[in-house]
Amino acid sequence: MTQPVSPTRKQQDGPVVTTTRTPAGQGAWRALGLRLDVRNLSLLGVLAVLVAVGGFTKPEQFLDSSNLQLVLTQASVIGVVTVGMTFVITSGGIDLSVGAIVALASVWATTLATQEYGFAGILFTAVVVGLACGLVNGLLIAYGGMVPFIATLAMLASARGLALQITDGKTQIVTVESVLDLGIPDSYVLGIPPLVLVFAVVTVVGWLLLNRTTFGRRTVAVGGNAEAARLAGIDVRRQRLYLYLLSGLCCGIAAFLLVVLSGSGQNTNGNLYELDAIAAAIIGGTLLSGGRGTIVGSVLGVLVFTTITNIFALNNLQSDVQQIAKGAIIVAAVLVQRRTARDGET
Amino acid sequence: MPETSRRGLLFGTAAVSAGALLTACTSNEPKTKGTAADNQPAAPDDKPGKKVTIGFAGPQADHGWLNAINENAKSRAEKYSEVTLEITEGSNDTAAQIGQVQTLINKKVDVLVILPADGKALTQVGLQAMKAGIPVINLDRIFASPQAYRCWIGGDNYGMGLNAGNYIGEQLKGKPNAKVVELAGLDNLELTKQRSQGFADALKNYPNVKRVARQAADFTVESGQAKMAQLLQAQKQFDALWNHDDDQGVGALRAIQQAGRDDFLMVGGAGAKAAMDAIKADNSVLKATVLYPPTMAASAIDLARALGQGKGVGGMAELEIPASITLYSAVVTKDNVDEYLPTGFS
Numbered sequence: 001m002t003q004p005v006s007p008t009r010k011q012q013d014g015p016v017v018t019t020t021r022t023p024a025g026q027g028a029w030r031a032l033g034l035r036l037d038v039r040n041l042s043l044l045g046v047l048a049v050l051v052a053v054g055g056f057t058k059p060e061q062f063l064d065s066s067n068l069q070l071v072l073t074q075a076s077v078i079g080v081v082t083v084g085m086t087f088v089i090t091s092g093g094i095d096l097s098v099g100a101i102v103a104l105a106s107v108w109a110t111t112l113a114t115q116e117y118g119f120a121g122i123l124f125t126a127v128v129v130g131l132a133c134g135l136v137n138g139l140l141i142a143y144g145g146m147v148p149f150i151a152t153l154a155m156l157a158s159a160r161g162l163a164l165q166i167t168d169g170k171t172q173i174v175t176v177e178s179v180l181d182l183g184i185p186d187s188y189v190l191g192i193p194p195l196v197l198v199f200a201v202v203t204v205v206g207w208l209l210l211n212r213t214t215f216g217r218r219t220v221a222v223g224g225n226a227e228a229a230r231l232a233g234i235d236v237r238r239q240r241l242y243l244y245l246l247s248g249l250c251c252g253i254a255a256f257l258l259v260v261l262s263g264s265g266q267n268t269n270g271n272l273y274e275l276d277a278i279a280a281a282i283i284g285g286t287l288l289s290g291g292r293g294t295i296v297g298s299v300l301g302v303l304v305f306t307t308i309t310n311i312f313a314l315n316n317l318q319s320d321v322q323q324i325a326k327g328a329i330i331v332a333a334v335l336v337q338r339r340t341a342r343d344g345e346t
Numbered sequence: 347m348p349e350t351s352r353r354g355l356l357f358g359t360a361a362v363s364a365g366a367l368l369t370a371c372t373s374n375e376p377k378t379k380g381t382a383a384d385n386q387p388a389a390p391d392d393k394p395g396k397k398v399t400i401g402f403a404g405p406q407a408d409h410g411w412l413n414a415i416n417e418n419a420k421s422r423a424e425k426y427s428e429v430t431l432e433i434t435e436g437s438n439d440t441a442a443q444i445g446q447v448q449t450l451i452n453k454k455v456d457v458l459v460i461l462p463a464d465g466k467a468l469t470q471v472g473l474q475a476m477k478a479g480i481p482v483i484n485l486d487r488i489f490a491s492p493q494a495y496r497c498w499i500g501g502d503n504y505g506m507g508l509n510a511g512n513y514i515g516e517q518l519k520g521k522p523n524a525k526v527v528e529l530a531g532l533d534n535l536e537l538t539k540q541r542s543q544g545f546a547d548a549l550k551n552y553p554n555v556k557r558v559a560r561q562a563a564d565f566t567v568e569s570g571q572a573k574m575a576q577l578l579q580a581q582k583q584f585d586a587l588w589n590h591d592d593d594q595g596v597g598a599l600r601a602i603q604q605a606g607r608d609d610f611l612m613v614g615g616a617g618a619k620a621a622m623d624a625i626k627a628d629n630s631v632l633k634a635t636v637l638y639p640p641t642m643a644a645s646a647i648d649l650a651r652a653l654g655q656g657k658g659v660g661g662m663a664e665l666e667i668p669a670s671i672t673l674y675s676a677v678v679t680k681d682n683v684d685e686y687l688p689t690g691f692s
Contacts, residue, residue, distance in 0.1 A: 058580070060582075061579055061580055061582070064579075066579065066605075067579050070575055070576070070579050073575075074572055074575065164406075164408055168407070168413060169407045169408050169409050169410060169412060169413035170410050170413060170692045171409075171410055171567055171593055171596055171618075171620070171692065173596065173620055183600070183604055184603060184604050184606075185604065185606060258568065261568075261571060261600070262567045262568050262570075262571045262596070262597045262600055263567075263571075263596070263597075263600040263603075264567045264596050264597070264600075266409075266566060266567045266568070266593075267408065268408070268409065268565075268566040268567075268568070269566065269567070269568050270568075271564070271566060271568070271569075309572075309576070310576060310579075313561055313573065313576030313577065313579075313580060314576065314579065314580040315580075316558075316559045316560065316561070316580065318533065318560070318561075318562060319533050319561075319562045320533065
């Protein structure tokens with residue numbers, strides 16, 4: 001998308017120097033960078049307001065490096081899931097099975113049999129289970145012709161059922177020291193928890209993949225207009241398969257992080273992650289109808305939700321108030337986003 | 347002596363104060379796998395009497411406690427050669443569970459034991475069974491009408507909170523301005539409100555103790571870790587913590603470990619094996635747990651058998667079984683953990 005546009009801008013650059021107020025020039029400028037920035041800025045604004053509220057109500061506990069560690073750690077599991085979800089939504093799809101895949105992967109990775117293989121066994125199992133579920137999703141959607149909503153809904157049900165069957169409703173406690181150690185302060189690198197490092201790496205890789213590679217441009221093209229993408233020579237089916245694989249991979253990584261964080265595997269893990277991930281991606285500025293996605297926005301969306309939870313907990317407000325506020329913030333953020341989007345187009 | 351142990355559950359006060367007496371009855375191999383019912387001899391009058399078919403309908407065993415309920419019921423029924431147990435597939439869906447109970451009615455079982463997914467919603471089918479001449483033992487979640495059951499047996503949520511509060515109050519006696527934190531369970535369940543109410547009422551007995559914060563998790567390890575991490579950040583110093591549920595307690599303990607805190611005492615709830623192991627090992631902040639005993643399912647089978655054979659329960663003068671039995675929420679500490687360990691569920 002970007003490549004065909006940038007030459008036209010360069011061509012215009014010559015005349016634009018003399019007639020600086022050409023609307024076309026401004027429009028192109030906006031379309032390229034500014035519009036995304038404005039959208040992210042509005043979310044940054046929300047985050048700034050939240051930080052101000054937190055700093056004002058509970059200065060001692062909120063403005064504290066340990067609290068920053070806490071917020072980022074709590075954001076890392078759902079954050080990794082959201083990065084994968086952003087790709088799927090950008091391509092015009094949806095993945096309702098992310099929470100169930102996280103549950104299944106975390107449970108599978110913590111059975112007594114898996115734990116015998118130690119750190120590598122747990123990590124390997126989590127990632128492979130995530131990938132396998134993503135593969136099934138991808139095949140059903142890309143080659144089986146199923147609607148993503150239905151295919152991933154089916155995966156949600158089956159994966160949760162399988163997770164329950166594996167655990168038999170029991171909580172599986174992890175006893176592998178090397179895994180548990182990753183979650184405690186001794187393992188922090190320069191004060192950064194390993195979980196947050198993984199989240200950061202996934203975010204950067206995701207950003208590069210979406211914005212700087214053919215894979216990313218194909219994803220946007222498929223989401224914008226699948227038929228046009230096909231006519232332009234993109235193998236739309238294979239692209240879709242890869243995208244659900246990617247989402248499954250993210251779920252596998254998230255499941256491993258969750259095992260480290262909670263020191264256990266339980267079939268109730270990842271409860272309603274699908275909604276949290278979709279909500280974060282949408283308020284971040286990714287279009288639910290596809291064709292536009294932003295990793296930075298998604299990560300900001302996750303941070304907004306985690307920060308709200310943090311501020312509410314620090315102020316000892318109860319979960320009912322928290323849920324109401326969460327709903328209100330989704331509505332507000334999407335309204336702001338619609339406004340900026342409309343301004344950008346006219 | 348087995349009826350002593352059962353009476354211990356019925357007359358809970360004795361269970362706590364006469365811990366030493368009870369040890370004699372249940373102290374055999376605390377490490378053996380299996381449920382409490384496995385380790386307890388069957389009721390004393392177990393000369394195989396009249397044949398009894400008991401129908402058992404429960405919710406889906408999707409977490410440790412409900413799983414233990416099923417296991418307790420099954421292993422208790424196996425103790426009696428004349429008892430046949432017809433156990434249905436567990437379901438959380440009201441309509442499905444009604445169908446299952448109706449099937450059991452049509453099969454003309456002698457006695458029904460029902461643990462409803464939702465007590466109010468299953469009242470009608472309870473009435474139906476009673477009208478068809480099949481006595482119903484209502485397990486734990488109570489029906490809306492006493493006409494729908496012959497006998498109700500269940501746990502005491504208010505009592506759980508009360509005993510947890512009193513135990514903490516006693517431990518903090520003489521400590522000025524003692525601070526207590528509460529990690530509650532799923533807030534939209536009535537039982538959580540009852541537990542919190544009991545806890546608050548008990549703390550009123552101790553003017554030096556004040557509850558400074560309360561957050562609600564949702565019975566999962568993941569939520570326990572997340573909410574506890576926030577509570578620890580919010581409260582830099584406190585003296586005691588009551589956690590409603592040992593399943594989420596696994597996550598809470600993980601958060602405490604991650605925050606490197608050990609400046610307070612923690613009391614759990616429900617009585618999971620992992621929690622009891624930790625209490626016995628005495629190497630964490632967890633010093634006690636308040637029971638919500640799943641052995642109630644084994645007792646329900648005893649009651650159903652007595653009903654089917656037209657006799658009362660051993661150890662009581664009554665000719666009939668009682669109409670209502672509320673179990674005692676004993677406090678398990680290091681001193682009496684050995685006798686309760688066999689009842690711990692995973």
